Amino acid sequence: MLKENGYQFIEETKLPNISESDQNLKKPQPPYETPLKNPRPLIGLPKPEGIDFGLYDLRKAIEERRSLRRYSDDSLSLVELSYLLWLTQGVKSIDEKRHVTWRTVPSAGCRHPFETYLSINRVEGLDPGLYRYMALEHKLAPIRLDEQFNAELAQACGGQRQVLTSAVTFIWAAVPYRTVWRYAERSYRYMYLDAGHVCQNLHLAAESINCGVCAIGYFDDDTVDALVDLTPPEMFVIYMASLGKKSPRNE
Ligand SMILES: Cc1cc2nc3c(=O)[nH]c(=O)nc-3n(C[C@H](O)[C@H](O)[C@H](O)COP(=O)(O)O)c2cc1C
Numbered sequence: 001m002l003k004e005n006g007y008q009f010i011e012e013t014k015l016p017n018i019s020e021s022d023q024n025l026k027k028p029q030p031p032y033e034t035p036l037k038n039p040r041p042l043i044g045l046p047k048p049e050g051i052d053f054g055l056y057d058l059r060k061a062i063e064e065r066r067s068l069r070r071y072s073d074d075s076l077s078l079v080e081l082s083y084l085l086w087l088t089q090g091v092k093s094i095d096e097k098r099h100v101t102w103r104t105v106p107s108a109g110c111r112h113p114f115e116t117y118l119s120i121n122r123v124e125g126l127d128p129g130l131y132r133y134m135a136l137e138h139k140l141a142p143i144r145l146d147e148q149f150n151a152e153l154a155q156a157c158g159g160q161r162q163v164l165t166s167a168v169t170f171i172w173a174a175v176p177y178r179t180v181w182r183y184a185e186r187s188y189r190y191m192y193l194d195a196g197h198v199c200q201n202l203h204l205a206a207e208s209i210n211c212g213v214c215a216i217g218y219f220d221d222d223t224v225d226a227l228v229d230l231t232p233p234e235m236f237v238i239y240m241a242s243l244g245k246k247s248p249r250n251e
Helices: 004-012 058-064 078-089 149-156 177-207 221-228
Strands: 091-095 100-103 114-120 129-134 139-144 168-174 211-216 236-245
Touching: 004 177, 058 177, 078 114, 078 168, 078 177, 114 149, 114 177, 149 168, 149 221, 168 177, 168 221, 177 211, 177 236, 221 236
Parallel strands: none
Antiparallel strands: 091 100, 114 129, 114 168, 129 139, 168 236, 211 236
């Protein structure tokens, strides 16, 4: 049976029901990146142009990808983390004329309405805790360095073990106004579609460096938003993915 509220959303976001956008009303557009609440020194990541893991067959990555929920105890290197961040949200260039960032993933209207948070468990050179990827700078901002963070996150995902045991869990937070500025109510469809592209890139990039991913859509929104210190509706967690090195035991 269809749940009425769910389809109501589709009904209300059909083109004839969309209100005039702030872009059409000539309001200024929001920044490409949400400023940090408390600015802090950023941690440099290896530059994408210097990263070379060799070629990996795309068809093999697509055919062999599956959701992986058990990982080895191995850590990820900072180079591998940099590679994964680059291929999921990396900013290839800023187009000042069109006021957009061109990234490694598609996004409706090139609005790119996400900030990527990371719950880090096992990455060489990084203390465990919560970080934010600063895509424009290709750097990391430490947000909450605390070994307990990941356990609390896993708890908020219904105790999903793959979050608890991940080397890193990607947490994608939506900043709706970046898309709403152009597409008004219809943006709430696009953001979820955009998020799917990001996670698929993570799946395929992970395959190429012997890692596995499990998308996470089951989580307690309010608890996760509070953990990451987000204030909905301006910003909220939309999707997550746990990731770790493949373990020969689990093949
Ligand atoms: C939007 C979305 C949300 C998902 N959420 C979860 C989740 O919370 N927990 C989980 O174990 N798997 C989750 N998955 C993984 C699916 O269960 C998995 O993709 C599906 O069973 C097919 O398996 P495969 O990815 O190995 O082909 C999610 C997948 C998607 C696309």
